[in-house]
Amino acid sequence: MESQGVELAQLFSGCGLAPANIVDPSAKMSRRQRLIIYRNAQRLSPASEIGLLAGRHQRLSDFGVYGYAFASCETLGDAMLFSIRNMSAACPVMQIRYRPEGGGIVLSSHASDDLSDILPFIAEYWRSSMQTLVNRATGSMIISRRMLFPYSAPRHWRLYEEIFECPVEFDAGVMEWHFDEATLARPLPDANPVNASLLEALCAQLIETTRGASGLERRIRLICTESATIPSATEMATQLGLSSRSMFRRLTTEATTYQLIVDDVRRTLAMGLLRDPTLSLEVVGQRLGFTEATNFSKAFRRWAGMAPSEYRQRCAGGALGRHHPPPGGLSI
Structure with a gap:
């Protein structure tokens, strides 16, 4: 933007951050602030591309x-x-x-x-x-x-x-x-x-x-991880003391959905449970809320790009050890 004659102060206008924050490793930027900067860039740049x-x-x-x-x-x-x-x-x-x-x-x-x-x-x-x-x-x-x-x-x-x-x-x-x-x-x-x-x-x-800036997703992940089975959206909203509509609206502002969070928790739990050879695929699927093993296999293929049995074999051979996600679940 500077090379196009736009000052950084203009680019940061209205977002509550200063250009000096760029070189501050402890500075945080919210999604709202990021979008303000993007809109400023689009409005101020003489180049549409x-x-x-x-x-x-x-x-x-x-x-x-x-x-x-x-x-x-x-x-x-x-x-x-x-x-x-x-x-x-x-x-x-x-x-x-x-x-x-x-x-x-x-x-x-x-x-x-x-x-x-x-x-x-x-x-x-x-x-x-x-x-x-x-x-x-x-x-x-x-x-x-x-x-x-x-x-x-x-x-x-x-x-x-x-x-x-x-x-x-x-x-x-x-x-x-x-x-x-x-x-x-x-x-x-x-x-x-x-x-x-x-x-x-x-x-x-x-x-x-x-x-850490938003506790809603963290609370949902914690409840999903600690529950015997993954709660439905309605059950989750009740546990959070919210209406389903309020929960969905707040998650939308955080650029996520309940289904995305649940899928991510399931994927992370699945990759951990599949490393235990004493657990059958049916037991792993049931722990994640799948009543049919075929549905679990389809979902896991979508998450990992391979069948759960193949993932288990690769883990046993050490091929996937370094790629296993750390505990706690990761959002996409």
Whole structure:
């Protein structure tokens, strides 16, 4: 923004933070403050493609611990799974999920209603930033299958093709990023399993520190973890002393949903329980609230990209030990 003649004081206007906070490692920024800065950037920049440009010029160090941990994973696929497990450490303003599909994975983004006026900017900034992170980690340009966006093509749409070098579809109704299996199997040149494990633990600490500003999600996670079975949304709201509508509304302002929290708790618990060979898959599924083992298997495939039996085998062989999420659950 400064290179375009915009002063930082203008960029921070109205958010309650000062430009000096940029170099303060103890400074915190809320989602509301982040969105104010994004809206200021969109309004003040003379370039409509500012989100794409900002993301493209990031360095690996700009991603902090999250970036170094990403680059320390063995393969790009491992790094993508790490990325999803620890997305909260990257301070996203959208909900990011993934699913296996056709020999690859799909990253899907879900935006809340309060982002409608700034969705293209955020999508461009996030996609461009992540493309940069992937390129920095692999040491070369990584080509994905395709990208889909829910909005109409902007006037700078050709820059999308230059930055992403893959088919880009607008007015698609969804926001997705598709990677194929061969790309995910690509080894990372700076892979270091010891660093990956240590840095992921640091990411977990950052996430827990960030969550301290809002106790609602923490309380929900604690109740889900300590309950014999995962409560329904109505049961959870009752335990919290809230109406279901109030609980849903407060979670929306925190860029999450009850289902996302429950899925994340279930995934974390599942990965821990599956390490115990004395527990059958049926028992693990029942502990997580699944009445049918097939439903548990389908859900676990969505969370981890593999069957629970395969995950258990890999754990037994030590292949997944360093990638296991730390206790407490991680939000995406």
